[in-house]
Amino acid sequence: xxxxxxxxxxxxxxxxxxxxxxxxxxxxxxxxxxxxxxxxxxxxxxxxxxxxxxxxxxxxxxxxxxxxxxxxxxxxxxxxxxxxxxxxxxxxxxxxxxxxxxxxxxxxxxxxxxxxxxxxxxxxxxxxxxxxxxxxxxxxxxxxxxxxxxxxxxxxxxxxxxxxxxxxxxxxxxxxxxxxxxxxxxxxxxxxxxxxxxxxxxxxxxxxxxxxxxxxxxxxxxxxxxxxxxxxxxxxxxxxxxxxxxxxxxxxxxxxxxxxxxxxxxxxxxxxxxxxxxxxxxxxxxxxxxxxxxxxxxxxxxxxxxxxxxxxxxxxxxxxxxxxxxxxxxxxxxxxxxxxxxxxxxxxxxxxxxxxxxxxxxxxxxxxxxxxxxxxxxxxxxxxxxxxxxxxxxxxxxxxxxxxxxxxxxxxxxxxxxxxxxxxxxxxxxxxxxxxxxxxxxxxxxxxxxxxxxxxxxxxxxxxxxxxxxxxxxxx
Amino acid sequence: xxxxxxxxxxxxxxxxxxxxxxxxxxxxxxxxxxxxxxxxxxxxxxxxxxxxxxxxxxxxxxxxxxxxxxxxxxxxxxxxxxxxxxxxxxxxxxxxxxxxxxxxxxxxxxxxxxxxxxxxxxxxxxxxxxxxxxxxxxxxxxxxxxxxxxxxxxxxxxxxxxxxxxxxxxxxxxxxxxxxxxxxxxxxxxxxxxxxxxxxxxxxxxxxxxxxxxxxxxxxxxxxxxxxxxxxxxxxxxxxxxxxxxxxxxxxxxxxxxxxxxxxxxxxxxxxxxxxxxxxxxxxxxxxxxxxxxxxxxxxxxxxxxxxxxxxxxxxxxxxxxxxxxxxxxxxxxxxxxxxxxxxxxxxxxxxxxxxxxxxxxxxxxxxxxxxxxxxxxxxxxxxxxxxxxxxxx
Numbered sequence: 001x002x003x004x005x006x007x008x009x010x011x012x013x014x015x016x017x018x019x020x021x022x023x024x025x026x027x028x029x030x031x032x033x034x035x036x037x038x039x040x041x042x043x044x045x046x047x048x049x050x051x052x053x054x055x056x057x058x059x060x061x062x063x064x065x066x067x068x069x070x071x072x073x074x075x076x077x078x079x080x081x082x083x084x085x086x087x088x089x090x091x092x093x094x095x096x097x098x099x100x101x102x103x104x105x106x107x108x109x110x111x112x113x114x115x116x117x118x119x120x121x122x123x124x125x126x127x128x129x130x131x132x133x134x135x136x137x138x139x140x141x142x143x144x145x146x147x148x149x150x151x152x153x154x155x156x157x158x159x160x161x162x163x164x165x166x167x168x169x170x171x172x173x174x175x176x177x178x179x180x181x182x183x184x185x186x187x188x189x190x191x192x193x194x195x196x197x198x199x200x201x202x203x204x205x206x207x208x209x210x211x212x213x214x215x216x217x218x219x220x221x222x223x224x225x226x227x228x229x230x231x232x233x234x235x236x237x238x239x240x241x242x243x244x245x246x247x248x249x250x251x252x253x254x255x256x257x258x259x260x261x262x263x264x265x266x267x268x269x270x271x272x273x274x275x276x277x278x279x280x281x282x283x284x285x286x287x288x289x290x291x292x293x294x295x296x297x298x299x300x301x302x303x304x305x306x307x308x309x310x311x312x313x314x315x316x317x318x319x320x321x322x323x324x325x326x327x328x329x330x331x332x333x334x335x336x337x338x339x340x341x342x343x344x345x346x347x348x349x350x351x352x353x354x355x356x357x358x359x360x361x362x363x364x365x366x367x368x369x370x371x372x373x374x375x376x377x378x379x380x381x382x383x384x385x386x387x388x389x390x391x392x393x394x395x396x397x398x399x400x401x402x403x404x405x406x407x408x409x410x411x412x413x414x415x416x417x418x419x420x421x422x423x424x425x426x427x428x429x430x431x432x433x434x435x436x437x438x439x440x441x442x443x444x445x446x447x448x449x450x451x452x453x454x455x456x457x458x459x460x461x462x463x464x465x466x467x468x469x470x471x472x473x474x475x476x
Numbered sequence: 477x478x479x480x481x482x483x484x485x486x487x488x489x490x491x492x493x494x495x496x497x498x499x500x501x502x503x504x505x506x507x508x509x510x511x512x513x514x515x516x517x518x519x520x521x522x523x524x525x526x527x528x529x530x531x532x533x534x535x536x537x538x539x540x541x542x543x544x545x546x547x548x549x550x551x552x553x554x555x556x557x558x559x560x561x562x563x564x565x566x567x568x569x570x571x572x573x574x575x576x577x578x579x580x581x582x583x584x585x586x587x588x589x590x591x592x593x594x595x596x597x598x599x600x601x602x603x604x605x606x607x608x609x610x611x612x613x614x615x616x617x618x619x620x621x622x623x624x625x626x627x628x629x630x631x632x633x634x635x636x637x638x639x640x641x642x643x644x645x646x647x648x649x650x651x652x653x654x655x656x657x658x659x660x661x662x663x664x665x666x667x668x669x670x671x672x673x674x675x676x677x678x679x680x681x682x683x684x685x686x687x688x689x690x691x692x693x694x695x696x697x698x699x700x701x702x703x704x705x706x707x708x709x710x711x712x713x714x715x716x717x718x719x720x721x722x723x724x725x726x727x728x729x730x731x732x733x734x735x736x737x738x739x740x741x742x743x744x745x746x747x748x749x750x751x752x753x754x755x756x757x758x759x760x761x762x763x764x765x766x767x768x769x770x771x772x773x774x775x776x777x778x779x780x781x782x783x784x785x786x787x788x789x790x791x792x793x794x795x796x797x798x799x800x801x802x803x804x805x806x807x808x809x810x811x812x813x814x815x816x817x818x819x820x821x822x823x824x825x826x827x828x829x830x831x832x833x834x835x836x837x838x839x840x841x842x843x844x845x846x847x848x849x850x851x852x853x854x855x856x857x858x859x860x861x862x863x864x865x866x867x868x869x870x
Contacts, residue, residue: 042516046725048505049497049515049607051642081721083768085745092724140741142729270768272717272777275614277643 009160016189023150024052036143044148046090066103088131096127120157163225208243224250308338330367479562480534488533491575506550509752519607521635537562559811561587575621582830585842589805600837601646604639611719615834655859660693677809710783711831720764759820
């Protein structure tokens, strides 16, 4: 046989939301606490007498995600309980949405090597995360820091036809959610279940479906899909094994998938409505508020940056970090030039952070301070080098840029005659350097330049100094 | 210690059932599975009373999770031949001004009937359930035991009100309770079928109560109504399902009772729960798991949710014509000790009188063995009718 096969994939993606508190209590949200069980209260550890109280922000972020993925936002949405026993699940049930999810029927368009592809979104629902087990010695320990951290689960229709499409989709979700402030999408904050089947090309019927659970890295997802689809094809083509509907796990080391449980032994989760949480009604007024606060769609935003002259590479950097893209947006809003500001952030700030072994996530510069520096440069009060000096002080010690500039005398206007007299002095004091230069050692000029810069404390434009110096030395 | 699991203050004026949390006091809801559990916070109702100067005398015995007739199956109390509720007895003896209880399936109302006192099951959503050891979340409510309507009125006025910590707490305009409304033009209907289920002693008490109302100008009619049987079946389904789910957190991992013998996590769960729950709770868990299972959900749980709406509409219709519905609280004037193996069926049958109020969230006042049921937020009507009968006894 020489049949061609089509791979059919549907995805369930869990994304940790970027909220200040957990979904049903006031414990801190996504920001990872340092010690186990640091971020736990009677509610999220499932003690008797506690009641869940809905975090409004979770609803707003879920709606925002739904708007970004072109979903219907359901005005009436409810929570259900999913029952199963596991030590990391303190109540022995998870609060999730089964019957009335918050968003349904969306669509996202992917750019692939074969053109644009539409992936239909079946639904987005809100739910709480579980805790985690830590095994050590003869004991197992439970850490509830992650219990009740808010998640959204995005369920697609079986519309993917290759591992590449899946990875493109996940990268798009990631950029969208980061730039939209929905999730930081850090390591482990985005987890996928992959439903996969194969069928002869042209066939309308679906093949036997298997589900690979809980993968956190895009690379693992890609490898798992490639392995699993080949396993299905081999099973059909060479009758190597009988395919059954089952849940599998991907082993990162061997690169293979292994059966966890099949359809017959699948748990009955006994879903039912959670009586402790009243239905949530999203009225028009609230929906409009969320729409108004919604960040622009990622494609529109990237296009705007592109029009402003920001390079594709810089756009990629901005799109993958919500913090710096909002710093850029806020600084532009204060009247600064987009392209110039992007350079200040992506080149100058990045350089300073790198020197200190830090990343953009450590950057604490406010848009107001950055704009103050850029404006001083633009208005010619200081040159760019001085601006950079001030930026270092702002990044490292959070000084006030205008006050810092004054204190250090950076804002003193240095007129041309003052510069000239400094240069003359330097020439007069360095006869040996002049002689060396005349003898063809061009490097000697750099020493003179350095001396001028030192004396002028960087207060004059280096380019101007260099030109003046060179002309003077040459004419000697 | 006959009535108390833990006595906190012998000058205290409010007793609190062991299904409600009191900060720092061992709270086990009558169950071994919560043995030694010390809550980190008090129930909202307890907090409100303490902030108004009331003090908690102690935690009173309840049947495990409040699921039995009147409190006969507590892990912690001694067995008696004649069944009485601990909090109701304390109130009857005059040891405390009032007591707080949680009405899940009628136990506090029946306890009031056995001790000849009153228990007000409040409208769902008017008293915060924050700090209730929850079993049947969609119908359980905090209520008040009192010897007379004055004390109930006083205490319920303190504990009722919106609470942000409870997502089902309502925002009502006023939480003012009265027991002196003019009842002379009020109309009450008696559910004939339910009265027929009661023994002669209960019937006699009902007749005396009705005569007293009539003497005060209240119109009393007898009506036929089949909703109570249907409501009971629906509530037993919802109540067991929700209870099964809510007690599933008691697994021996985090607090309370943990079995000594286990070789793995499954045995830790199974052995702890086998030892920790009594036979009635186990029956409720099994029944509740069954009605939620994939094959039964639609015909049992889902249908019960729809029955709830039908019953609520039917009762609403009756209460459009009448100010209150009058029924017995219990089938007999006395409960004798019985074997726990019979408990599930016994409680199921006896709840035909009480389940409608749990299912639909409306208030019910047990005045001895007579029950008055009213519209949502009509507690004052019930208290005023009861007050008129009370006055004759003075």
